Amino acid sequence: MPxxxxxxxxxxxxxxxxxxxxxxxxxxxxxxxxxxxLTKGNHPRGIKVRLTDGRVGRVQSMNSNPGDGGGADMESFNATFDSPSRQPGGSSRPDRAGHAQPPPPTQFGLDAYIKPAKPNKGRRAGQAQGGTSTVEPQEEPESVCPVCADFRGDATAVAHHVAAHFGE
Structure with missing residues (x-):
């Protein structure tokens, strides 16, 4: 592996x-x-960087003249990187070759990037993605102690009470 x-x-x-x-x-x-x-140190899969055109990825190799077929040099990079359009409030972005491009004609709101939720296939009704119930818990029927008939409660409480009758 290189x-x-x-x-x-x-x-x-x-x-x-x-x-x-x-x-x-x-x-x-x-x-x-x-x-x-973007990466502070060396990384086995490549150091993460942001390019001048905004794309983010991991460096695989060095290239002396990227993006324009061989005609780029450091002067054109510096002109692009230090241009007023790169400063906050600038309205144009350089393309791959460093030429200024007008802003996109249409502006999108954040709602354009939100995906609708997937339907809950195979899940019980009312069970959310994280496993917590989104429906109010249903009341269990009240149980009565079969030994003394005095104690009432849910099934778990009655089972605990009956165990106390037998000294368990």
Whole structure:
């Protein structure tokens, strides 16, 4: 298994090939420049980084000219990384090649990303996902002590009371 780059090599501004979380089963990599290093130390599966285009993944290898087919250099990276659009309040994002892109034309609310709950197949009615009951507990029928007929309570209490009659 090839070794992944170390924290000495993985620094902001470096060109890298990363594998995104969604692509971990296939091992497909994407290229870009590091904006932020998210892992504090070395990691056996690769150091987690955020690229300048916002994608997050684990570094698999170093790359001298990622994303643009070979025409990128540190000056274009610095121009993209230090541009006013990268500052808070900026309205455009650089694409893979470092060119500014306008913001998306449509804004979505957080509700657009919420998935509806799955139906409870095979679960008892009223049982929630975590195993706690969401329905009010039903009252058990009252039981009477078969030995003395004086004690009344639920089945568990009566069983305990009957055991006391026999000295258990």
């Amino acid at each position: 070794r992944v780059p170390t924290t000495r090599q993985v620094v902001p501004g470096a060109g890298v090939n990363i594998v995104l979380k969604a692509d971990q089963p296939t091992g497909r990599t994407v290229s870009g420049y590091i904006q932020d290093v």
